[in-house]
Each structure stands twice: as structure tokens, then as C-alpha cells.
Amino acid sequence: MSRGLNNTVSSLQRSGTLINSLIAALTIGGQQLFSSFTFKCPCQIGKNFYYGSAFLVIPALILLVAGYALRSQTWTIAGEYCICVPPPRRISLLERKLACLRFFSITGRALVAPLTWLAVTLLTGTYYECAASEFTSVDHYPVFHNISASKRKEILAGFPCCKSAPADIILVRDEVALLHRYQSQMLGWILITLATTAVLVSCCLARCCSPLTSLQHHYWTTHLCNERELFEKAAEQHSRLLITQRIKKLFGFIPGTEDVKHIRIPSCQDW
Amino acid sequence: MSRGLNNTVSSLQRSGTLINSLIAALTIGGQQLFSSFTFKCPCQIGKNFYYGSAFLVIPALILLVAGYALRSQTWTIAGEYCICVPPPRRISLLERKLACLRFFSITGRALVAPLTWLAVTLLTGTYYECAASEFTSVDHYPVFHNISASKRKEILAGFPCCKSAPADIILVRDEVALLHRYQSQMLGWILITLATTAVLVSCCLARCCSPLTSLQHHYWTTHLCNERELFEKAAEQHSRLLITQRIKKLFGFIPGTEDVKHIRIPSCQDW
Amino acid sequence: MSRGLNNTVSSLQRSGTLINSLIAALTIGGQQLFSSFTFKCPCQIGKNFYYGSAFLVIPALILLVAGYALRSQTWTIAGEYCICVPPPRRISLLERKLACLRFFSITGRALVAPLTWLAVTLLTGTYYECAASEFTSVDHYPVFHNISASKRKEILAGFPCCKSAPADIILVRDEVALLHRYQSQMLGWILITLATTAVLVSCCLARCCSPLTSLQHHYWTTHLCNERELFEKAAEQHSRLLITQRIKKLFGFIPGTEDVKHIRIPSCQDW
Numbered sequence: 069m070s071r072g073l074n075n076t077v078s079s080l081q082r083s084g085t086l087i088n089s090l091i092a093a094l095t096i097g098g099q100q101l102f103s104s105f106t107f108k109c110p111c112q113i114g115k116n117f118y119y120g121s122a123f124l125v126i127p128a129l130i131l132l133v134a135g136y137a138l139r140s141q142t143w144t145i146a147g148e149y150c151i152c153v154p155p156p157r158r159i160s161l162l163e164r165k166l167a168c169l170r171f172f173s174i175t176g177r178a179l180v181a182p183l184t185w186l187a188v189t190l191l192t193g194t195y196y197e198c199a200a201s202e203f204t205s206v207d208h209y210p211v212f213h214n215i216s217a218s219k220r221k222e223i224l225a226g227f228p229c230c231k232s233a234p235a236d237i238i239l240v241r242d243e244v245a246l247l248h249r250y251q252s253q254m255l256g257w258i259l260i261t262l263a264t265t266a267v268l269v270s271c272c273l274a275r276c277c278s279p280l281t282s283l284q285h286h287y288w289t290t291h292l293c294n295e296r297e298l299f300e301k302a303a304e305q306h307s308r309l310l311i312t313q314r315i316k317k318l319f320g321f322i323p324g325t326e327d328v329k330h331i332r333i334p335s336c337q338d339w
Numbered sequence: 340m341s342r343g344l345n346n347t348v349s350s351l352q353r354s355g356t357l358i359n360s361l362i363a364a365l366t367i368g369g370q371q372l373f374s375s376f377t378f379k380c381p382c383q384i385g386k387n388f389y390y391g392s393a394f395l396v397i398p399a400l401i402l403l404v405a406g407y408a409l410r411s412q413t414w415t416i417a418g419e420y421c422i423c424v425p426p427p428r429r430i431s432l433l434e435r436k437l438a439c440l441r442f443f444s445i446t447g448r449a450l451v452a453p454l455t456w457l458a459v460t461l462l463t464g465t466y467y468e469c470a471a472s473e474f475t476s477v478d479h480y481p482v483f484h485n486i487s488a489s490k491r492k493e494i495l496a497g498f499p500c501c502k503s504a505p506a507d508i509i510l511v512r513d514e515v516a517l518l519h520r521y522q523s524q525m526l527g528w529i530l531i532t533l534a535t536t537a538v539l540v541s542c543c544l545a546r547c548c549s550p551l552t553s554l555q556h557h558y559w560t561t562h563l564c565n566e567r568e569l570f571e572k573a574a575e576q577h578s579r580l581l582i583t584q585r586i587k588k589l590f591g592f593i594p595g596t597e598d599v600k601h602i603r604i605p606s607c608q609d610w
Numbered sequence: 611m612s613r614g615l616n617n618t619v620s621s622l623q624r625s626g627t628l629i630n631s632l633i634a635a636l637t638i639g640g641q642q643l644f645s646s647f648t649f650k651c652p653c654q655i656g657k658n659f660y661y662g663s664a665f666l667v668i669p670a671l672i673l674l675v676a677g678y679a680l681r682s683q684t685w686t687i688a689g690e691y692c693i694c695v696p697p698p699r700r701i702s703l704l705e706r707k708l709a710c711l712r713f714f715s716i717t718g719r720a721l722v723a724p725l726t727w728l729a730v731t732l733l734t735g736t737y738y739e740c741a742a743s744e745f746t747s748v749d750h751y752p753v754f755h756n757i758s759a760s761k762r763k764e765i766l767a768g769f770p771c772c773k774s775a776p777a778d779i780i781l782v783r784d785e786v787a788l789l790h791r792y793q794s795q796m797l798g799w800i801l802i803t804l805a806t807t808a809v810l811v812s813c814c815l816a817r818c819c820s821p822l823t824s825l826q827h828h829y830w831t832t833h834l835c836n837e838r839e840l841f842e843k844a845a846e847q848h849s850r851l852l853i854t855q856r857i858k859k860l861f862g863f864i865p866g867t868e869d870v871k872h873i874r875i876p877s878c879q880d881w
Binding site for chain 3 (some may be wrong): 106108109110111112115118119122126129132133134137138143214230299300303304305306308310311312315318319321333
């Protein structure tokens with residue numbers, strides 16, 4: 069469209085905001101789809117907590133691991149500073165700092181999906197409601213005064229399932245549901261606030277304490293990108309030429325040439 | 340289309356109005372979607388205020404931080420005037436003034452989304468209604484005269500949830516709801532009026548007290564834009580040449596050349 | 611779209627993530643389609659377990675075998691290190707290591723589909739519910755106290771079919787269904803966690819203990835791919851040329867040429 073819009077879009081792409089937004093949007097969509105299909109609170113004593121926690125924490129952990137593993141840069145850095153590969157060449161201080169900077173940026177990208185998952189699930193509140201149902205304090209409700217502790221636990225564990233119950237219990241259930249939603253969403257907001265603060269502070273620190281100025285940093289990212297692209301092109305061409313030479317030795321012609329004068333029948337030792 | 344319309348559109352683009360409108364529209368849409376899915380007032384004493392306030396203030400703060408962080412200009416300025424980077428070069432008075440001007444324009448853009456959020460939520464009124472429910476003064480209603488203070492607080496906290504209640508309490512509830520909506524919307528209008536006035540005054544001040552005339556300002560913005568574009572082009576070309584030289588040393592040919600005389604098999608030390 | 615997005619996509623392709631995601635997505639879709647059409651728990655004593663287990667395990671095994679068999683690399687490696695083919699040429703240590711690395715990557719790819727199948731079926735829970743229905747412990751339900759063991763087994767086996775039953779039995783059925791879903795989904799999460807950890811650890815080990823650096827590894831994968839492609843092209847052309855020569859010797863002209871000067875009637879010895 070316009071130059072201003074183009075500038076905004078290209079600066080968003082450069083800072084990775086576009087990809088981060090895409091990751092976050094996919095995570096939100098996936099979470100909604102996933103939980104609508106599979107989440108069903110067991111509503112039994114001693115199981116609610118593990119079930120709810122598993123749905124809250126495990127996907128976030130998997131998304132974190134995937135976020136690290138899917139970035140090829142992670143493996144480049146891991147390969148460069150790997151202890152097993154002999155001989156360990158000397159690494160300068162600047163190289164160390166730059167590797168830290170790259171690791172830092174990879175971590176930032178890898179944290180987008182798990183933090184989005186946690187924030188969305190906490191703001192939605194169903195997982196937390198299931199996990200926390202048993203641990204609610206209901207001592208101040210007169211309905212529960214003449215109910216034994218084990219029976220009370222059972223009733224509390226059954227709250228997320230909306231089973232049929234006496235009217236006074238339903239009233240308590242609605243209040244407890246609102247309380248859990250409040251706790252879950254407040255936790256979500258606290259998480260979002262902390263994450264935003266951490267992003268801001270660490271971005272500032274990274275920019276200020278970086279061994280590169282703003283222009284140098286721009287040049288460096290372009291350089292890393294070009295290095296990769298040109299090396300791949302060269303490796304591709306080099307490998308093709310090498311194989312073509314070998315095939316010429318075996319079959320007597322270069323594959324793809326139109327007018328072949330003579331061909332060679334390879335002997336058994338050639339294979 | 341027509342020349343007059345084109346002129347209007349292009350001048351809107353230049354002043355950033357188009358992008359600002361887009362940000363505002365996205366914020367309004369997001370707010371409506373978000374609050375319809377997640378907002379559910381807890382209706383319990385001491386929680387309503389924090390819940391409502393969190394939904395009012397935290398998204399606005401996050402949008403403000405995001406507005407700053409997503410502009411690459413912020414980081415350019417931060418990098419230029421960063422204290423950590425030695426040695427701190429002398430900065431002239433004009434440079435300081437220009438940096439202030441840029442910071443000012445970034446702040447303007449960054450404030451669009453949070454102010455829109457606050458205005459929309461206040462005009463809608465549900466968040467304010469939840470946050471303010473406990474602090475309503477109901478001493479002048481005869482219904483509340485023979486109700487203890489703690490019980491009265493409980494009833495007030497329950498107002499936003501529309502629970503079943505005696506008819507006279509429902510009458511009070513409807514009046515309180517109208518009162519809260521009135522307060523919330525008046526706050527919204529006051530905010531919008533203040534923001535508009537501030538925008539107008541600060542634009543005038545920026546133009547009047549700017550060290551640049553109107554033509555100089557136009558030249559300066561074009562200059563900043565061109566500087567970035569040409570530097571990026573040069574950095575790209577420089578980096579490509581550097582890498583090409585290194586690849587030639589490793590593989591013995593320049594990637595992309597058609598007729599390669601001989602290639603070089605790299606030894607293990609080369610990698 | 612943009613360069614950043616392109617880079618991400620190409621790095622995903624290189625690391626095989628795109629293909630793995632495609633395999634996983636196809637498996638999930640296939641599982642949903644397959645089970646909605648064909649799965650129907652028999653609800654009879656002694657049959658539920660075998661039926662459910664068959665639907666859980668056999669497709670996973672088939673997908674595993676298919677994953678190995680469909681990769682042409684498997685057969686290349688198997689061919690290279692086959693003992694039957696005389697004479698067994700000397701294989702260097704590096705070649706052995708590289709073959710291990712390739713076998714490792716093939717196994718990784720082959721495990722994607724079966725693990726996805728198991729994870730999806732366990733998270734869905736219907737297969738597990740059918741398989742486990744007979745082995746539920748219902749001693750603590752007062753409804754089952756005056757029912758004989760065989761009758762009880764029959765009722766338990768009938769649970770996954772949602773037959774009409776007395777109200778108290780339906781209550782138990784709903785609780786048992788929730789319990790099975792809980793067990794199934796927890797097993798699914800454990801499987802997913804273990805698989806993720808194994809992937810991470812083995813990727814790290816493979817990278818660290820690999821005899822190749824990151825760039826060498828990249829060159830090697832490109833080389834293997836190009837070798838295959840160019841050899842196939844050359845073999846195709848070589849074989850066509852060879853056959854054309856033989857046909858010319860037999861019939862006196864090259865098939866496909868427009869103006870044939872003279873043709874040759876092959877004698878009986880030629881055939």
C-alpha cells in the first residue's frame with residue numbers, strides 16, 4: 069500500500085514481531101480447539117489437580133522445547149561451542165558475547181508460544197478451575213457445617229462437572245466458580261505483566277550492554293543471513309560439480325547434455 | 340480515484356493518521372472480542388475492585404509498552420544515547436532537540452492503542468461497574484437502613500452479577516447500574532476530550548518550538564528514511580562481497596558463476 | 611511473503627520439521643476419520659480388551675513399519691552393509707558413523723506417525739475406554755454390592771455403549787467414563803513428555819557426538835540429496851542411450867526419428 073505501511077511492515081518483520089504474532093495466534097487458536105475437544109475434568113478426589121496441572125504445564129513445556137529445537141540457530145551455536153568436538157579452538161570474548169546475544173534472541177522467540185499458552189489458559193480459566201477445585205476453603209458456608217471432611221472433598225471435586233445438586237450447593241458452586249475464575253485470570257494478568265516487564269527490561273539491557281551499536285547490529289544480522297544463504301548456494305553448486313565429475317568417470321558423459329558422442333559401460337569394480 | 344481524494348489519502352498517510360486509525364480499530368475490535376469471552380465479575384467483597392481495575396489498566400499498560408517496543412526508532416534513539424557504550428561522544432544541542440522530537444512522535448503513536456482501550460472500556464462501562472460496585476454510597480436508600488455494614492458490602496459486591504434478590508433491592512441495583520454507567524461514560528468522554536486537546540496543543544507546540552521550519556521538517560523526515568534505506572543497501576552489498584571472498588577461498592569458485600574451471604575439495608581444517 | 615518468513619520456512623524444510631508436521635497432521639486427521647467410521651466397541655465380556663488394544667497398537671505398528679519401508683534411504687543403507695553381497699569391501703570408521711547417523715535420522719522420521727497415533731488416540735480416549743472397561747474396580751459403589759460377579763462384568767463391559775440402564779448405574783457409568791478418560795489422557799501426556807525428552811536428548815547427543823561440524827553436516831545432507839538426484843538422471847539417460855544403440859543395431863533406425871532412410875529386417879539370430 070503506502071510507504072509508511074511498508075516501512076512499518078518491514079520493521080515488524082526485521083524485529084521478528086510478525087513471526088512472533090503468528091506463533092502467538094496459532095497457539096491461541098490451537099489451545100481453543102484442543103481444549104474444546106479433549107479437556108474433560110475427571111471430578112474425582114485426588115485426580116482433578118493432576119489432570120488440570122498436566123493440561124496447564126505439559127503443553128507449555130513441549131512448546132518451549134519445540135521452540136528451541138526448531139530454530140536451526142540453536143544447533144549452529146550448540147555445534148560451535150560443543151565440548152565433544154576436538155580440538156576446541158580458541159573463542160574470543162566478542163564471539164562469546166555475540167553467541168550470548170544470539171542465544172538470548174532464540175530464547176525470546178522460544179518463550180512466545182509457552183507464555184501465550186499459559187496466559188490464554190489462565191485467562192480462560194477452565195483448567196485452573198479443575199486443578200484448584202479440591203483445595204477451595206468452604207468453611208464459611210453454613211451448608212457445609214454438618215458434612216464430613218471426606219464427603220465435603222467429594223462434593224468440591226464434583227464442582228467443575230456441573231452435576232445435579234441441591235439448590236444451596238449450586239449457589240456455593242457458582243460462587244466458587246467465580247472465585248476460581250477470578251484467581252485464574254488474576255494469575256494470568258500477573259504472568260502477562262511480568263512477561264511484558266521482563267521483555268522490556270531485557271530488550272533495553274541487550275541494546276545497552278550489547279558489544280554492537282545499532283547500525284553494527286543491523287549489519288551483523290544481515291551478514292549472518294547472507295552468510296547462510298551464499299554458503300548454501302555454493303555448497304549446492306560445489307556438490308553438484310563434484311558428483312558430475314564422478315558420474316562422468318562412471319558413465320562417460322555429463323547428465324543433461326544433449327548430444328552424447330559415446331557412452332561407457334561401467335565395469336563391476338566401478339560400482 | 341479523484342485527485343482531491345488521492346491528495347487527502349496521501350496526506351493522511353504522511354501524517355500517520357491511517358496507521359493510527361488502523362491501530363485504534365484493531366484495539367476496539369480486540370477489546371470487544373476479549374471482554375465478551377473472558378470478563379466475568381467475581382462479585383465477592385474485596386475482589387471486584389482488583390478484577391475490574393486489572394482488566395482496565397493492565398491491557399492499556401501492555402499496549403503502551405508494546406507501542407514503544409515495536410517501533411525500531413525507539414531502539415535507534417536508545418542506542419544513540421545509551422550510557423553503557425564507551426566512549427560517550429559529544430551530542431550537540433540540535434541533535435538533542437531532534438531526538439526529543441523523534442521521541443515525541445514515537446510516544447504519540449505508542450499512546451494511540453492504550454488510550455483507545457481506556458476510552459472503549461469506559462464507554463462500554465462493564466469493567467468500571469465491576470470495579471466500583473463496592474464503593475457505592477447507598478445510605479439514602481431506606482432499604483439499606485436496617486442492614487449491617489458487612490452484609491451491605493456483600494449485597495453491593497453482588498450487584499454486577501444480577502443474582503436473584505428481593506424486588507426492592509433489584510430496584511436499587513438498577514439505579515446503581517445506571518449511576519455507574521453514567522460515571523464510566525463521563526470519565527470516558529473526559530479522557531477523550533483531554534487526549535484530543537493534548538494532541539492538538541502538543542502538535543502546535545512541536546511545530547512552533549521545533550528547531551526546524553516546516554520545509555526543513557519535511558526534508559529531515561525524508562532524510563532519515565533515505566539514510567536507513569541506503570545504508571541497508573550498502574550493508575547488504577558489502578556483506579555479500581565479504582562472504583563471496585571467503586567462499587572462494589574455501590571451495591575455489593564464486594557461487595553463481597556459469598563456467599567453473601576447477602573446484603577445490605576443502606580439507607578438514609578449512610571447516 | 612517476506613524474507614524472514616521465507617528463511618523460517620526453508621530452515622523448517624531443511625530440518626525436516628515441515629514433513630514431520632505434515633505426517634503428524636495426516637495421522638491426526640486419518641485417526642479421527644478412521645475411528646469415527648469404523649470403531650464400535652463390541653461391549654461383550656472378553657472382547658472389549660482385544661478390540662480396543664487392536665485399534666490402539668496395530669495401526670501404530672503398521673505406521674512404524676511403513677515409516678521404515680517408505681524411506682528409500684533405509685534400503686540404501688541396508689544394501690551397503692549387507693553381508694550377503696560378495697565381496698564385502700572395507701568400510702571406514704567415518705562411513706560407519708555416518709551410516710549410524712542416517713539410520714538414526716530415519717528412525718526419528720519413522721517414529722513420528724506411530725507416536726502421533728498413540729498420543730492422539732490416548733488423548734481422545736475412546737479406544738482406551740473400550741479396552742479398559744472390564745477391568746474397572748467398582749467395589750466401592752453401593753449399587754454393585756448385591757450383583758453377582760458375572761453380571762457385574764457384563765454391566766461393566768456394556769458401559770462404553772451407552773445402553774439404557776437404571777439411573778444409579780448411569781451415574782456410575784458417567785464416573786467410570788470420566789475416570790477412563792483421565793487415565794487415558796494422563797497416559798497420553800506421559801507418552802508425549804517422554805517422546806519430547808527423548809527427541810531433545812538424542813538431538814543434542816547426535817549434534818555433539820557427530821563426526822561432522824554444523825557446516826559439514828549441512829554440506830553432507832545436500833551432497834547425499836544431489837548425488838541421488840544426479841545419479842538417477844544420469845542412469846536414466848545412460849540406459850536410454852544404451853537401449854537406443856541396441857535397437858538401432860536390431861531395426862536399423864532410432865525410435866522417434868521422423869525421416870527414416872532405410873530399415874533393417876532383423877534376422878533370427880538377432881533376437
